[in-house]
Amino acid sequence: MRTRTKIYAAALGMATTGALVLSSGGASGHGYTDLPVSRQKLCQNGSVSNCGSIQWEPQSVEGPKGFPGGGAADGQICSGNNTRFAQLDSPKTPGGGAWPTTRVSGGQSYTFRWQFTARHATTDFKYYVTKQGWNQNHNLARSDLNLTPFLTVPYNNQQPPATLSHSGALPSGLSGHHVIVAVWTIADTANAFYACSDVTF
Numbered sequence: 001m002r003t004r005t006k007i008y009a010a011a012l013g014m015a016t017t018g019a020l021v022l023s024s025g026g027a028s029g030h031g032y033t034d035l036p037v038s039r040q041k042l043c044q045n046g047s048v049s050n051c052g053s054i055q056w057e058p059q060s061v062e063g064p065k066g067f068p069g070g071g072a073a074d075g076q077i078c079s080g081n082n083t084r085f086a087q088l089d090s091p092k093t094p095g096g097g098a099w100p101t102t103r104v105s106g107g108q109s110y111t112f113r114w115q116f117t118a119r120h121a122t123t124d125f126k127y128y129v130t131k132q133g134w135n136q137n138h139n140l141a142r143s144d145l146n147l148t149p150f151l152t153v154p155y156n157n158q159q160p161p162a163t164l165s166h167s168g169a170l171p172s173g174l175s176g177h178h179v180i181v182a183v184w185t186i187a188d189t190a191n192a193f194y195a196c197s198d199v200t201f
């Protein structure tokens, strides 16, 4: 009897594990920004090394939605609350250097681009940028950001194409190194995807 119970419990455990694997597999395709190039993409393409597992899955920076009222926590915004991707949160690369930046011009239109490995029904895309004088020596937090998005692209619960570009004006009045936080909010789950891109104005 004891043994049977144990076997049953083990089988149940396996079934539960299997179901979890399946359900995370079902949502495993996701997306990331490559224009301006995001930290996860820099890790994936080898521009930044020793990033850990994010290099194999730049599309997986998935966390709770609702930013900035909810969503990813301060200090974990760039990893979307995923401690296994903590390298993305650090103000320095794993090698201790500065994150490579993309040069952009304030007040000019910029074409943002996402690459998707699963085309989830989408609420919207929102873009935030750091304030002038932000603290570049700690993991990115809300206090560093202008919490009003400079660009919002509503998507009406539609599925994006595999590659999606959209344009909007970058804010003016910024100079030097900044971080753009792109948030892709999924319509039919509790989640959003986060991508931090380092830029130089």
Ligand SMILES: [Cu+2]
Residues within 6 Å of the ligand: 026, 027, 028, 029, 030, 031, 118, 120
């Ligand atoms: Cu997904």
